[in-house]
Amino acid sequence: MSDNEKLDTVSGAVDLDMGNVGALRDAIAAEDHKGIRGLTDGEHPADIADMFEQLANDHREALVGLAADVLSPSVLAELEDEVLENVLPLLESAQISEAVAELNSDDAIQIIEELDHKRRAEVMAKLPDRDREEVEASFAFNEETAGRLMQHEFVAAPEFWGVGQAIDHMRTQGEKGGDALPDLFFDLYIIDANFRPLGSVPLSTLIRSGRDVLLRDAMHTLPALIDPSMDQEDVAYLFEKYDLISAPVIDESGRLTGMITVDDMVEVIQEENKEDMLAMAGVSDAGLTDTAFTTVRARAPWLLVNLGTAVCASFVISLFKDEITELVALAILMPIVASLGGNTGIQALAVAIRALVTRDLTSANMWRVVRREALAALLNGLIFAVLLAGITYLWFRDVKLAMVIAVALVFNFFCAGLAGILVPLGLKKVGADPAVASSVFVTTVTDVIGFFAFLGLASYFLL
Known part of the structure; x- marks a missing residue:
């Protein structure tokens, strides 16, 4: 293979070669040291880390027992946090100390912070004085701050x-x-x-x-x-x-x-x-290596919140149970109003969250953005109201029903657009993370307003 062909092969190797992962599993199962070396020697640390992360826990443990030095300092620095947390207990404190001493302080701190307090003390005790002082200095700062990210080595x-x-x-x-x-x-x-x-x-x-x-x-x-x-x-x-x-x-x-x-x-x-x-999406960062119980525990709280908001929407529907019983078409059309309104709100919400993250949305241009999103939602509402009114008329041959759902849809679109932009702004104002809680509140607003507008108008004009 020519040098140019090698370069083309490397430049196209964006995805992990699962064939190599399978071969590594087989080599581990056969306790084939030579095969393991052949698959890992000369590979980039990030690629070795990717292969290691694809292995099941038992294969990881076996690999550490067979060839622990495959997990070089550079490979350890590339591992995902949840994988690193599972791997470090398999390594000797001396090996971890040697790895930490070889790495720049920013990478070293990422490894040490995954250790429990006892192992951390053991590893720190084995570090050279200068490295230990740098690590201790980094730990003086909170997680997710510049002090934890910085490296103390510079020119x-x-x-x-x-x-x-x-x-x-x-x-x-x-x-x-x-x-x-x-x-x-x-x-x-x-x-x-x-x-x-x-x-x-x-x-x-x-x-x-x-x-x-x-x-x-x-x-x-x-x-x-x-x-x-x-x-x-x-x-x-x-x-x-x-x-x-x-x-x-x-x-x-x-x-x-x-x-x-x-x-x-x-x-x-x-x-x-x-x-x-x-x-x-209302979920936390549960890794692919987490157990089903851990995943359930991470997701259940937001599902509980969603249950509460769904009960609110159902309560609004229950206020019009007699009207729904009398005119079954209302039950058929309700999901359309809620779905379209919800999507409109989520679209505006996505724009708002992105703008807040990039600092494009500020107090200086806030009301201009609110007006734009409200107008865009209103225009979309008018377009889809005409379309849905036509579908409703062809379906049920009822002009009044078509007009009712059209008006309800326009109103819900308008409110959804406002909610999508105002809810994250409000949460930001009170110090909450807009990305965490906004979607729950926006969907609740669109469901409640959509159902109330549609069923309320139907109750007044159709029954």
């Missing part, structure tokens, strides 16, 4: 240095090995005498500049300085807003204390999007 130089001196310094540090240089970095941070960041020089700029150029003349302005207590979602927003590849983290005195890189931000953005998507 900084004074503004009066020349480009050549900076390059020589980095080369010397790199030759020392260990933690002298981060494994991955994109910017050289320029600092003053008090270690406060003044700007940065991207490595691309450093390479293009002459050796005699002073760093102060080559540096770029820093668009954002990250406070370690900042929420990771806010950090992700800054990275997106300013197209950052890395950003400096400062302490309470403004001194440079770490950096956050874009690879961590990609994970955060994926995690936040996943959480919002699951929250809108």
Whole structure:
């Protein structure tokens, strides 16, 4: 195979090769050490982690017993949290300590935080002093904050240095090995005498500049300085807003204390999007490896909330039980009104949640967006009211019934559009997460209003 063919093969290998996973299972079952090595040696840590995650728990345990070193530090850093939580008890504390010591502090903290307190203390005790201090410093900050995300390894130089001196310094540090240089970095941070960041020089700029150029003349302005207590979602927003590849983290005195890189931000953005998507569906982040009981426990609370809202909608229907008994067509058409109204509300809700996450929806443009969504819902309501009225007339040959369902549908569309935008705004105002609770309230509003409008109008005009 030519080099170009190899490149084409790699570039197309987006999905995991399940054939390799099956072969790995067979090699584990046969205790074939050579086969295991053949499937994992030379593979990217992320690909090895993907294969490992596809294995059942018994195969994972067997693999750790047969070839624990397959789970290199880089592979451990790539594992999903729920898988890592199950794997770490299978490893010796010394192996975990060695892995943590090899990784940058941001990856190391992701592994250590999955340990229970006893194992955590054992692992921390075996770490070199510098690594232990960095981990302890990260644990001083809450989860999902910049302090947990940042790595303490970075490269900084004074503004009066020349480009050549900076390059020589980095080369010397790199030759020392260990933690002298981060494994991955994109910017050289320029600092003053008090270690406060003044700007940065991207490595691309450093390479293009002459050796005699002073760093102060080559540096770029820093668009954002990250406070370690900042929420990771806010950090992700800054990275997106300013197209950052890395950003400096400062302490309470403004001194440079770490950096956050874009690879961590990609994970955060994926995690936040996943959480919002699951929250809108009323479920939590239950992994594929969780037991049925764990999944039930995670989903039951929101199903209980939905039960309560469904009872509210049913109560509205019960107020018109005599009318429904007298005119069966009402029972036939009710689901149409509720379904169309619910979808309208969810559409507006999705727009609102997305706009809130990206900070596009603010107090400055809130009422303009509300008016737009209300008008869009009203126009859609008019279009579908005409369509549904025609269907109703052809179905039941009743002009009054067609007019009633048309008016009810327009009213429900309008209210659904308003609910879809106002409910998440209201929840945001009171400090609640709009993605978590909005869908339940929006569907309740559309069901209750839809049923009440349709059945109320039918009761007044048809009976």
